[in-house]
Each structure stands twice: as structure tokens, then as C-alpha cells.
Amino acid sequence: MELLISTMMQGFIYALLSYGVYITYKILDFPDLTVDGSFPLGAAVTAYFMVNGMNPYLTLPLALLAGAVAGLATGLIHVKLGVRDLLAGIITMTALFSINLQVADSNLAIERSIDTIFTAAPTAVLGDLSLTYKKFIISLILALVCKLILDWYLQTKSGLLLRATGDNDTLVTSLAKNKGSVKILGLVIANALAALAGCIVCQEQRAFTSTMGTGQVVFGLATVIIGTTLFRRLSFVKATTAVFFGSILYKICIQLAISMGLPANLLKLAMAVLFLLVLAAGSWKGGAKKHA
Amino acid sequence: MKKFFAVSLAAVMTGALLAGCGSSGSSEIPVIGISQYAQHESLDNCREGFLQGLAESGLVEGEDFVVEYQNAGADDNLNVQIAQSFSAKNVALMCAIATPAATACYAAAEDKDIPVIFTAVTDPVEAKLDSGNITGTSDKLPIAAQLELIRMLQPEAKTIGIIYTSSEPNSVSAIKEYEALAGEYGFTIESVGVTQQSEVVQAADTLIAKNVDCFSNLTDNNVVDVLLSVLEKTNEAGIPVYGSEIEQVKKGCVASAGIEYVSLGVKTGQMAAKILLGEASAADMPYETITEYETYVNADAMAEFGMTLPDEVAAGAIDVSAEAAQ
Structure with missing residues (x-):
């Protein structure tokens, strides 16, 4: 049971990153590689300020801000300098690797004497729950709050424009709106969310490592695709909800692969097979119909 | 149909996870969870040594303990989930091989009483692994001994070239020590930092162009x-090229003053045995740094450079050219 709890907790935290990738990849149709840099940026900023005595809750807005700046950089490079989307992300991601090293060196550990959002005084309201359960509840709250804010935002005028830009950007232009600024806004939100995920992972792990961003884009894409494929037919399920479950499912797949006790070298193969199973389960009937 | 399939798959997966925790909780024999960060010869040697150390302390695998071995393949996400699965299963002891594994295991055991024992961690103080229910062994390089060895083998040499990864904490701290000590032996250090593997060969070209007299490796x-x-x-x-441990000398480096990872693992295993037997607790045992090191030489590689082994080095050196991989 505890294993399921801690695995789901991972899924909640990483769901924030998945929301971000959902905005760029699904809504804007923008393959944004900045995430591999903005995720550890959030962690680096968090580790640096926490070691220097900052309140753990204050690092949340700070990480959001840092990620937003990273997204802004990619957006400006793409929109103002006309660099292709993929390359714009690569440029920012590459630069961020060095910036992260400048902020927090190659790794930075947060001592146990320093309180994180999971151990600070306000968590006392949760009673004597063990840390695993506290982490579970706090990360669930964070993931749900971000989801609700995002859902609300996507219904606003600005949010609708964002969705229109990905679907049909001529429409946006015809509404006398600048599709470039809308794209930049999307990248800002997406990377702010990725950095927030980095911030929470850093507090949960009590460490920043410069390599922690590697593979996060791939993770984000996988969760978005798993989530949206599985819930494709259930139109009442919001995309953010689907992505939320995609993230949890991904983490469960990894944990299952670990728990199978296969030789270490086969672990990734097992993960690949599990993902394939999940995707096949999601599109089984759809595929058959097409052929009929 | 699809929904049914999806739901039942989710149910089976959840069930499997739950079953996973149930089964290990009920077993009487203590479980040692070994989390190794990557597939790597030195780290494999650590693991083998660790099991040997347990055996030497009289513990029998299958009777006194069982091992759950996991390897993250240098994947940070996997590394974290492995540590958390050990914590959720309440293993008797976690053995973490290499710094990232140790950090993750220590974090996963935060409010539990699971002892963590690490090995192949260069700087436990920097990584904040020096207090709490945790102990282990450090694989800090004997850099002074390495410089002395190079001086004896190449009396004329002036500059040593070193390639290192700027994001590897072990390498960064080793470079600092090299730079601090080089002067005492009459060397200057030319270092080139890289960020990823594909840049290493380019860095080698850079150092060759700078006419360094030799290369010295870290455990990068x-x-x-x-x-x-x-x-x-x-x-x-x-x-x-001088290596930093035996495996590199086998691959063709001329020599190395290095630690030997099997013995490092053995030492770690012995410490773990004390914890399992209740003779000591991880919180009370300070971490250990191996102080003795071996001198490894590769006679074939040396011959290619026309180098000869001075008698005072030859006396204590181990020639590994017979075991060389090529």
C-alpha cells in the first residue's frame, strides 16, 4: 500500500510538468525542449535559496518565476528572432545547463535540519501522519490546485486565444491578435509549471543534481499521449485530468517494472512493454473500427 | 470493451503493486535493498565486494539476509523510484552505490528508521550524507600518490592534462585537489571541462594540441x-595516460595509484553486517575513507612509450597487462 502511495505521489508532482508539456505540445503544437532545462532550473533556484535560509513556501513562486523567464527566452528567440521552434528550445535548454551549474553547482543537497514544504510547521495540521502520507496529500493538493487554475485559465478569453493559436492561427490573426505573443505566453506558462515541478521534486528529494532534467521532455510527452489516448473517448474528461492520470500511470508503470525483479539491464525494455500495453489498451477498439 | 479492458488493466497493475508490498513485508529474513546508480565496472566491483564483505562477516545469503538488487541505469527518475520502493517495502537496510543513489535512498528513508549504507561516494560531507542513520565508504582518489607516481615515471614532465565533466561533483572536487597539489610535485594542470560524453574526444584533441606531457584520469x-x-x-x-583505478589500467592506461573497488565494497559489506547483527548502528559509525591504495601498471602500455619502471615503484606495483581487455 505504501508503495502505491509513494508512487502516486511521484505522479502528482510530475503532473505539473505534464500540464506544461500539454500546453506546448498539444495546445500550441510546439515541440518545446526548454523543459529539460527549466525543470532543473526550478530545482536549482529552490536548492540555492533554501540552503541560504529561505522559507520553503516562498521558493514555489520563485521557481514559477524562474521557469517563466526560461519560457520567455525560448518564446522571444522563436518569435522575435525567427529561430525554428525545436532549435529555440534547444538553445535555451543548452544555456540553462550552464546557468543551473552557476546557481547550484553540479549538485546541492538540502540538509534534514532545513524544513521543506513537506515538513514545515503548517504540515502539523495533518496530524501524526507519516511523511509518506504527508507528501502524498501535499503533492495531491498542489497538483489539483494547479489543474483547477489551468482549467479556469483555459476558459478565459486569453486561454481561448491560446487554444485557437494551436488549432488555427489565421483565426487569431483575423481577430487582430498577435499570435506571436500568444505563443510566448503559452511557453511562459508551460515552463513556469515545469520549474514548479522541479522545485517540488527538489524539496522531496532534498537535492538538486545538474542531470535531473535529462529526459523530462520525453516523460512529459509520454504522459500527455498516454493520458489523452486513454481518455480520448470520454469527452466529459478534461484534457488536464487525462494528463494528470497519464502522469500517475507512467510512474506506476515504472514502479511495476522495478517490482517485477527483472535483471537490471532489462528494466527499460519492461517499461517500454508496459507503456505499449497501456497505449494498446487505450486504442484497441478505435483501431479495430478503422479497419472494419 | 475498451473501457473494460483499460479498467481491468489498471486494476491488475494496482493489484500487482499491492501484492508487491505485501509479499516482502511478511518474510522473516531481512531484505537488503541494493540500489546501484549505473551499469559500470567499478560500481559492479563495489557490489560484488559488498556481498563478499557480508559473507566474510559470517552472514549467509538466503538464510541471514536476502538481496533485492536494482540498477537505475543512470536514470535519475528511476533512481528515485527504486529508493522509494525500498522504503515502502521497509527493507532492513539500503545499500546505495554511487552518490546519486545514496542521496535518493537517504531522502526516501527520511522519517523511517531504515539504515542506509553507501559506497563509491567521493565526498559524503558535501553531499550531506555524514549525519543521521547513514554511513558507508568514500572512494576519494589518492591524488598525492598519483602525482608522485607520475613524477617517478616521467621525471621530465611538466604539464598534466585532465578531462572532466563539469557537472560531476566528484570530478570537480578532484580537479580542485589536483590544482592545489600539483605545484608540490612540479606540475601544472591543464584541465578541460566537458558537459557530455560526445565532447570528451574533442577535449582530448585540445589537450594534445596544448602539448601536455601526459593525461591523468579521474573517476569521471x-x-x-x-x-x-x-x-x-x-x-x-x-x-x-594515467588511470585512476585498476579497470582503466587494464584498458591501456600506463599506470595508476588507485583504490580497488572490490576491497572498498568488502569494507562496506562488513559495516553492513555489523548493522544487521545489531553490533552497531549506522548513526554511530562514521563513514570511512580508504587510505591504502595500490599501484597498478600496464607493462605492455609502458613499453609502447619506451617507459621503464623504476625499481622502487616496481616493488609494490601490480602488473595487470596480462588481464588487459585488448
């Missing part, structure tokens, strides 16, 4: 993984 994973292609370049340029 990016460099060690492509050591053979670095050696190809340096052999062509006639520059000898």
Missing part, C-alpha cells in the same frame, strides 16, 4: 566510458 563516468577512443588519440600522439 563520461571520460571513462569513452576511454578507448581517448587512448587511440593519445597513443597516436605518443602521450601516456
